[in-house]
Amino acid sequence: MKVIIAPDSFKGSLSSIQAAEAIERGIKKAALAYSENVEVAKVPMADGGEGTVEAIISAVGGKIIPTKALDPLGRPIDSFFGVLPDNTAVIEMAAASGLNFLKEEERNPLKTTSYGTGQLIKAALDMGCENIIIGIGGSATNDGGVGMAQAIGVEFLDKEGKQIGFGGGELSKIYKIDISNLDGRVKNAKFTIASDVKNPLCGPEGASAIYGPQKGATPEMIEILDKNLDHLAKIIKRDLGKDIKDLPGAGAAGGLGAALMAFLDAQLRPGIEIVMELSNFKEKVKDANIIFTGEGSTDYQTKFGKVPFGVAQVAKEYNKPVICVSGSLLEGYEQLYEYGISAMFSIVNKPMDLKEAMERGEELLYKTSENLFRLLFVGLGLGR
Structure with a gap:
């Protein structure tokens, strides 16, 4: 058997x-x-959340690369990502921007940032990786992926031409997006989002309304965060010519899905499909008698x-x-x-x-x- x-x-x-x-x-x-x-x-197995890197490397080989990053509140932490034998990088945002880094009383999506996830992307590019899979489950953030984009060179400027601060509460200050300093290596890289979330960026089914409460958002915060994400989407459409507001998955990980699509041209795929494909799961099932999950x-x-x-x-x-x-x-x-x-x-x-x-x-x-x-x-x- x-x-x-x-x-x-x-x-x-x-x-x-x-x-x-x-x-x-x-x-x-x-x-x-x-x-x-x-x-x-x-x-x-994994579906893009915590444990995705470990699961994929266990199935196909590769190595864990230790690195440094900022946690959701901007504190330095030890983090990591994976590199597979074919030099594909596997990143899980939970390793830098995850809810697991925060105590209950620290949860506040007006302040939390996805900057650390951007640092992991930059570290993977430093390793020469041109195929990068990013699992985005377990997020502590609702900043529309702005922190991630800041880490790879995008500037979100206020009316005075200054870079805005961290957190979903800062998005209303965005007056202009400048991508002239975006890390040039992203043009030669392929980015894939591993996520099972299909929510749009804004509205009653959006990032703030559906996932904000588990990240510490009160009803009042949810209203602010949703308006701020809507503002971000309008500026992205005006300055980049990309309409990401209602794309399925744009609301994943507090809007990180939207930023990955807008700034890195990332493609969204169900995380479980990616893991099963990399681990050659179908071939293993063919001659099995029974499967436990x-x-x-x-x-x-x-x-x-x-x-x-x-x-x-x-x-x-x-x-x-x-x-x-x-x-x-x-x-x-x-x-x-x-x-x-x-x-x-x-x-x-x-x-x-x-x-x-x-x-x-x-x-x-x-x-x-x-x-x-x-x-x-x-x-x-x-x-x-």
Whole structure:
């Protein structure tokens, strides 16, 4: 029997690699108990958020490049990006501009900047990389990607000709955009955005309204941020001749999607598709008997391009069963049955709070995987 293990990270608890290893241990323990031979192939997954670099390098090889950057509040931090064997760079904005760098009381999208993400792009260009993939999940920012653009040479000038400051609250001051000092190397590079977000830049479905609250935005802040992004879009259209306001994905990562399209001509692709393509996932599924996937929380939103959905779509092509083992199953998870997932389970095995569940994530995932495979052996007529 051949089993493919292809989970996302269990955010705040396990990386995708750690999750895959926990599932593998459970499967192998069950197989040993039944004296069965099981071949396991681990293919850690990601969709553009935290863990994307690690997952891709685990699947295809390459190296992690340590570097320095500024966090969302402009503080120096140790950061990183990945370089694949073909010199493709893989960047995750969460490694510099992620919500994970901020305490609860520090979250304020009027002040947070994507500047550090621009520094990672510049560092990749310094390495000679001309194919750059940028995962933009987990953002702490709502600055329309202005910070990112500032880091690679774009100037956002106020009426006095001075560069504006950091944060979404500064965008209303933009009077002119000057790209004359934009890093010339971007013209020879190809940029791909890895994201499952299709939101426009502004409006009720835009960056501020939908994602602002999780970044610390109050209703009053959301109104300001949305107006500021609208202003940014108008200046970009006037000065660059690019209308990015309503493009699908422009609102991703607080508008970073819009800036990447406007200043770097980046193309938007579902993150899970990129990871599966790089890891040659389809070929691995062809001769598998069953696929295990999972994530921290599975609900109706999973069908909009998250890892279990992407895995199930490939498995469905080859008529392979998919088991999804997640930290929790929430509202609307049943909808995933229509998209190729055969069965879904939560790893929580008794009443417990979120903190305990996350601290025990590896143990719970391991035990749940063992129990599920014991049940599978029973179903195959191997029960004792």
